[in-house]
Amino acid sequence: MEISGVNLGKTYKMSDVESWIGEGKYASFFDFHSSLGFGKQRSDYGKLKQQLDQVPVFGFNSGRYDINLIKKDLFAVIGTDNIKSVIKNPSYMCMATSDMKMLDISNYVPAGTSYDKYLTTYLGGCKCDDKIRCVCRLGKGLFPYEYITAFNVLNQTTISPKSAFDSNLRGTSISGDDYERVKFVWEYYEMKSIKDLLIWYNNLDVVPFIKAIKAQRELFKRFDLDMFADGVSLPGLSEKVMYQTCFNNLQYPDKKQANAFQFPAKRMGGYKIQDAKAKRKFGMTLDHLNTLLQKQKYLCGLCYCRLTADTASADRINNNLGHIDGNILISCVKCNTARKDMSLGGFRYKKLLEFNSDRLVYSIDREEKDIYAKMKANIAGGPSIIFNRYAKRNETKIRGGKVCKKIIGYDANALYLWALGNEMPCGRLTTVKAYDGIIDDIKADKVFGFLECDIRTPEHHKHYFGDMTPIFKNVLIDCTNESVIGKHMFDYNEARKQSQLVS
Numbered sequence: 318m319e320i321s322g323v324n325l326g327k328t329y330k331m332s333d334v335e336s337w338i339g340e341g342k343y344a345s346f347f348d349f350h351s352s353l354g355f356g357k358q359r360s361d362y363g364k365l366k367q368q369l370d371q372v373p374v375f376g377f378n379s380g381r382y383d384i385n386l387i388k389k390d391l392f393a394v395i396g397t398d399n400i401k402s403v404i405k406n407p408s409y410m411c412m413a414t415s416d417m418k419m420l421d422i423s424n425y426v427p428a429g430t431s432y433d434k435y436l437t438t439y440l441g442g443c444k445c446d447d448k449i450r451c452v453c454r455l456g457k458g459l460f461p462y463e464y465i466t467a468f469n470v471l472n473q474t475t476i477s478p479k480s481a482f483d484s485n486l487r488g489t490s491i492s493g494d495d496y497e498r499v500k501f502v503w504e505y506y507e508m509k510s511i512k513d514l515l516i517w518y519n520n521l522d523v524v525p526f527i528k529a530i531k532a533q534r535e536l537f538k539r540f541d542l543d544m545f546a547d548g549v550s551l552p553g554l555s556e557k558v559m560y561q562t563c564f565n566n567l568q569y570p571d572k573k574q575a576n577a578f579q580f581p582a583k584r585m586g587g588y589k590i591q592d593a594k595a596k597r598k599f600g601m602t603l604d605h606l607n608t609l610l611q612k613q614k615y616l617c618g619l620c621y622c623r624l625t626a627d628t629a630s631a632d633r634i635n636n637n638l639g640h641i642d643g644n645i646l647i648s649c650v651k652c653n654t655a656r657k658d659m660s661l662g663g664f665r666y667k668k669l670l671e672f673n674s675d676r677l678v679y680s681i682d683r684e685e686k687d688i689y690a691k692m693k694a695n696i697a698g699g700p701s702i703i704f705n706r707y708a709k710r711n712e713t714k715i716r717g718g719k720v721c722k723k724i725i726g727y728d729a730n731a732l733y734l735w736a737l738g739n740e741m742p743c744g745r746l747t748t749v750k751a752y753d754g755i756i757d758d759i760k761a762d763k764v765f766g767f768l769e770c771d772i773r774t775p776e777h778h779k780h781y782f783g784d785m786t787p788i789f790k791n792v793l794i795d796c797t798n799e800s801v802i803g804k805h806m807f808d809y810n811e812a813r814k815q816s817q818l819v820s
Contacts, residue, residue, distance in 0.1 A: 320353060368546050371418040375530060377432050380408035380421035388412065399637075401658075403549055411549040422530065424550040432526075433457055434707065439529040449498045452505065455525050458518035459491070459499050461511075471512040476503050489718075560670065567673050574614035575623035580606040580631075580647075588631055588640045597639030605642045606631060619652040619661070620668040634661065685746050691769065742766055783809050 323329065334349055343349040353369070376383050385408075392400060395414065403411040412419045426435055436442065436455060445451040464481035465471065476499065482491035491499075499514075508514055537544045540558050548554040582603055592599040615624050618632070624647070631640055632648040636658045646661065656664045707713075713721045742765070749764070758764045774782060783806075799807040 367415075368543075370415060371413060372416060373545050374417055374419045375422055375526070376419070377435065377526065378421065378423045379419070380405075380410055380424065384409045384412055384419055384421075418545070420545060420549060422526075425533065425544065425554070426551065436525050436529050439532040440525060449494055450501055450505075451498070454521060456521070458502075458521040459495055460515060460518040465511075471510065471515060473511045474509060476500060476508075476514075477511060567669055569669070570621040570672055572614065572616060572621055575616055576625075577611075577615055578624075578626045578629075580610060580629060581626050584629075585631070592639040595639070598641055599639050600641035601631065601645060602642060606645065606647065609645060609647045613647050617649040617652055618646040619648045619656065619664055620672070622649055624649060632656065685748075688746060688748065692767070695769075740765065779805050 320329070334343075334346065337343055337349065338345065343352070392414070395416070397414045397416070399415050401413050402409055408421070409419070410421060410424050422435070423430065426438075430438075433456070436457075440455050443451055443453055443456045445453055459482060461477045461481040463484055463486065464477050479491060479496045482496065482499070483489065502508070502517060503514065506513070506517060508517070534544045537547075537554060537558075540561055542548070542554060542557060544554065547557060580603060585601065585603055585606065588601065589599050591597075610624070610629065616622065617624055617628075622628075628649045628651075630648055630650045630653040632646045632653040633640060634644050634646055638644045648656075652664070652668070659667075708721065708724050710722065710724055711720055713724070715721050749766070755764065759768065795801050796810060802810075
């Protein structure tokens, strides 16, 4: 990157840019940005320029409501029709123009994460002993949404009554402590009107949110990933982290020259008709296509497969432009169709992963249908229990909004975390039949994989385990049927019936 009038070889920060603006060298940051130069363009120049041009705009749960609400008026004011979006019905994961990129942070966190939990995770949450007189600005504020029925209500010079904070939409009422907090901040910040309360509320939505975003972004920088440029969701970023950590030595396709041929003139005529219908400029020559074929060694420029006259196609690098010399990459028909408007680098990486698919986890196909049926039959769901990922005494609500006073959790073993911390099965599935000494090999960690075995409860322990654990079976259990629950549990239930009758 080149900045006119400054010394090269030195690292400059935003504070330097702000000082240049203060000195009058630039009218604003956008004036500074427009003066940047890149000298000799790098192969990733387009991606870098796009990241610099697009101002990120963040929201929390904004993809479902906020973006849908403002998109029509916002883009009308901006005056652009170059809008691209990633939609996961019924919400927007991303909406971008050449100047801005709107993202929803809720896509970067586990499903069901609230705004308060997000702040607590990355900022540690409020540490104030007195929640009513808290001034750390790390929590969410309070505001009487449904009380504001007109703009002039914001000019009201007295604090709203307690009932104003109730919500008919949600069927909730403000607690006495929360209303005491509203009265405290009104006096502490010397508020003159409800408008001041709104400003305080909005600032609490924005300031800690920005701090939490910065903290989360640092997490992904450890993997050389830009959270907002390399993915629009947590799964997308996680996939890239997985490939970084699991597949360091990817194999590349053979790029030896294929058999020479001439690009079909009839196909070029079809591209001319396409551009005419789409009102794009056409300026491609047959000589240019044949020169590209020769330079690319008659290989696809995306997956590097060998091309023929039947499979070669002219792929437009920038899909906003027509088929013109300088905007063409020779690729196979399959890649041309599949790439759409995906970046060349991103699509090449996708094809590279497909080329290395033999190193990724295999699916269990028809060749192994017996193994599939056996594993499927042995999958049993765990019990449906009341635990959430996070619960806190005197805060978490249960049973219709009642505050939970006591939390007890029992976990014999954190098996998910234990399994993820160990080696996982991958590669082509093979079957090994039982042999003499297999038990000893398993104990000595000489054999790795899935083992089919039966678990037997010793006779002298059956009474001890009579109450726990329950029986799991993917059918409706008839507890009166001895053939379903077994003789021991049938006798146990009968004995309990007799003891209950006696008592």
